[in-house]
Amino acid sequence: MTKQKMKIMLINPPNCGRSIPEEEYGITSLRQIFKGEPFNLEILAGPLKDHEVMISDLKCETEDAFWKTFDEFQPDVVGLTAVTCEANTVIRLARKIKEKRNPVIVIGGNHATYDPGYFNRAEFDYIAIGLGKKSFRELIGALADGKKGQDIAGIAETSPGKPLTYATRNYDETDLMDEVPPRYDLVAKYRNQYFLEQLGLTMGFVITAYGCTHKCSFCTIPKMTGGKYLNHSADAVIRDIQMLGDISFIRMVDANTFGNLSLSLDLYKKIMQSGIRKKFFADVRADTIVKNPALMKNWKEAGLYAVVVGFEDFQDTRLSAYNKKYQGHVIHEAIDILHDLGIVIVGDFIASPEYDEKDFEALENFIAAHRIEIPVISVLTPIPGTPLYKKMKKDIIISDLDYYTFTNAVTKTKMPAAIFYKTFADLVKRLHERPHKPN
Ligand code: B12
Ligand code: SF4
Structure with a gap:
């Protein structure tokens, strides 16, 4: 045929x-x-x-x-x-x-x-x-x-x-088909709508690597690649950044950027050599930052403006329940390194259904004390297919997936639900009242 x-x-x-x-x-x-x-x-x-x-x-x-x-x-x-x-x-x-x-x-x-x-x-x-x-x-x-x-x-x-x-x-x-770029042209007519309200800017996306070798209990990334970490070549990433033309903010949408040290260094060098001058956003693990402060310094020089760090929590027991594979002190060290380098921190935290008023208060104090510029708080959500889902299935009270936006308590909360939401919502409101603007 x-x-x-x-x-x-x-x-x-x-x-x-x-x-x-x-x-x-x-x-x-x-x-x-x-x-x-x-x-x-x-x-x-x-x-x-x-x-x-x-x-x-x-x-x-x-x-x-x-x-x-x-x-x-x-x-x-x-x-x-x-x-x-x-x-x-x-x-x-x-x-x-x-x-x-x-x-x-x-x-x-x-x-x-x-x-x-x-x-x-x-x-x-x-x-x-x-x-x-x-x-x-x-x-x-x-x-x-x-x-x-x-x-x-x-x-x-x-x-x-x-x-x-x-x-x-x-x-x-080979599944990444390094040689084939994304079709940015197919969304050209929408481009001016891809807008980050909180920062008042538009961003273009590139990706340097897929998947993750870690197994955080709530996450829907590892299965994407069968638990592997797969890299694009630095040349492919440079090509894609250049295809985005004069867009000045570039988000690397890897789930775990800088997971491969030699690729990250190679990419940094090629960005410097090519004369690309952009502001980059990347999602980086706290322990990657602590293990590789020199790499972070290089990337700051290459334009790393902000990093999204999935801190999730700062208490060892919860970090270990999430299978984060590091303890709270790593978070403190990562924050210090980022502050020293002047890299903006977008800190992801998870409000557990186990939270009571004191936990919310402790979280707010932690964010203030550590000057997390852009805190993002979500509610622990067991996504079907994850290890967390297996563990929490019996506690699920909302199974309609429309509510799986990471902003709802879909499992039973320790506090009465109305008080949990009110406390969560008030905290988020207070945090939003201090917006961070890029310089
Ligand atoms: C950038 C991003 C955003 C951006 C924009 C997303 C967008 N374009 O719509 C913003 C900030 C708006 C956003 C918002 C949200 N996000 Co988001 N986001 C991401 C992030 C960091 C990157 C997404 C991306 O571009 N990946 C790269 C692409 C290439 O990978 P991919 O989407 O997986 O696609 C591949 C395969 O999945 C597959 N594939 C995908 N679609 C299709 C379709 C077909 C037909 C085929 C054949 C294959 C295929 O092939 C692709 C290429 O290999 C991911 C984490 C991550 N690194 O993936 C989280 C992630 C996708 N987001 C997530 C969540 C929860 C949300 C929010 C609900 C959070 C919130 N409370 O705000 C909202 C909801 C957004 C919505 N759609 O309404 C979760 C999703 C979990 C889940 N299972 O629901 C993720 C995985 C983060 C996480 N680790 O938990 N997000
Ligand atoms: S949360 Fe981050 S580090 Fe953990 S499995 Fe997902 S992508 Fe990997």
């Missing part, structure tokens, strides 16, 4: 999810800190040059505009992405798409990877588990040849009512 040129529509779902503190306690900025480009879809589009591909970002346009584009484009294949709080929304969207036209619908992303069975239903034809750049290309290749994609590792063909079967993909660096 001859290869068919496919029309492929990749869709970023609309802003969704429920948030009790926002709905009932007047906080407006928890879920929508900023709109980010649908980088995963840009990456998936990269190797599909033989086909006609478009990206629709429903976070940036109205549903009416979307359906008009959909009717005009008439896709053969639709690719949807979703984190957990978007899972129900993409099911509804896929249902509507199937009613209008019957393209092949593929769902991928964090929720599909951790809880693929959730999408084993008639609205979807295939589920992508883990990294999708190469496996999706293989699937499109098979469909273009008039075949099915059931034999592609990492891709499950749905079988509603029956258990899902698929071959696990043994991810390696």
Whole structure:
């Protein structure tokens, strides 16, 4: 059979999810800190040059505009992405798409990877588990040849009512397809909407490495690569930064940046040599900072402006319950290093359902005492498929995934729920009242 040129529509779902503190306690900025480009879809589009591909970002346009584009484009294949709080929304969207036209619908992303069975239903034809750049290309290749994609590792063909079967993909660096850049051009029309309200700036995304070798109990990253840490070459990252043109803030969206020392050094050197002068944001583990202060210094010189550090907590017992693999003193040391270098700290903390008033107070005091410039507090959320979910399943009181926005207590709280939310919401409000502006 001859290869068919496919029309492929990749869709970023609309802003969704429920948030009790926002709905009932007047906080407006928890879920929508900023709109980010649908980088995963840009990456998936990269190797599909033989086909006609478009990206629709429903976070940036109205549903009416979307359906008009959909009717005009008439896709053969639709690719949807979703984190957990978007899972129900993409099911509804896929249902509507199937009613209008019957393209092949593929769902991928964090929720599909951790809880693929959730999408084993008639609205979807295939589920992508883990990294999708190469496996999706293989699937499109098979469909273009008039075949099915059931034999592609990492891709499950749905079988509603029956258990899902698929071959696990043994991810390696070839899955990153280093030589193929993301299709930034496909979101050019939305670019000015990718805005970080809290800092008043727009950002472009690049990625240097995927996955993580750590196993924090709540996290939905390790399975993405089968627990491996996979790197792009420094040259590919430089290429991507340059493709973003004059955007001056670059977010490295790795889950665990600087996890490979030699790559991080190589990239730093190449940034310096190439004359790239940007402000970089990266997600870095506290122990990486403590083990590699010289690397942090180099990166400060290369433009590292802020780091997002998943501190999660500062008490050893909780850190160990989260399987963080370091103790509280590491956090103190990391903060000192970052302050000395003048790198802005975006500190992620988790409010446990075990928290009482004293714990919230201790957290606020810790943030103030350590001058965490941008604290981000989420509520501990057991995402299906994680070790935390297994542990907390019996305590779940809200199973509707719309509420899995990391802002709701979906498990029983030690404090009465209303007081927990009020204390959490008041703390977040106070922290938001001291916004940090970039210099
Ligand atoms: C940048 C980022 C954001 C940005 C923008 C995200 C966006 N573009 O929409 C902002 C700050 C807005 C954001 C917000 C939130 N985020 Co966020 N975010 C990230 C971060 C750091 C990077 C995402 C990224 O670009 N990754 C790189 C891409 C290439 O990887 P990827 O998405 O996994 O895609 C690959 C595969 O999954 C697969 N794939 C993905 N989609 C599809 C689709 C198809 C068809 C196929 C075949 C394959 C496929 O192929 C891709 C390429 O290999 C991740 C952590 C991380 N490092 O991944 C968290 C992360 C995705 N966020 C998370 C969460 C919880 C949220 C919030 C709910 C938090 C909150 N309370 O504010 C909100 C909700 C956002 C929303 N959609 O409504 C969680 C998701 C957990 C979960 N299972 O729900 C993550 C994993 C962080 C974490 N460690 O817990 N986020
Ligand atoms: S929270 Fe960070 S360090 Fe822990 S498993 Fe996830 S990506 Fe790795």
